[in-house]
Amino acid sequence: MDNNKMEITLKVTVEEGNMIFKGLGKLPFEEVYELIGKLNDQANRQLAENAGNNNSSFDHLNNI
Secondary structure: OOOOOOOOOOOOOHHHHHHHHHHHOOOOHHHHHHHHHHHHHHHHHHHHHHOOOOOOOOOOHHHO
């Protein structure tokens, strides 16, 4: 199996997630926008599940 196609699961705190988004925001947008979107979707889905869908959001695209 191609290692570039394998998926991994990372567990980080919201604060650590914010740091990841902040770091990605310093890179050229055209290189990271798909990754930012993928991470944002996954984080929002997990937060909604954990918070009982109480409108929790991890939308940090606007904070980069």
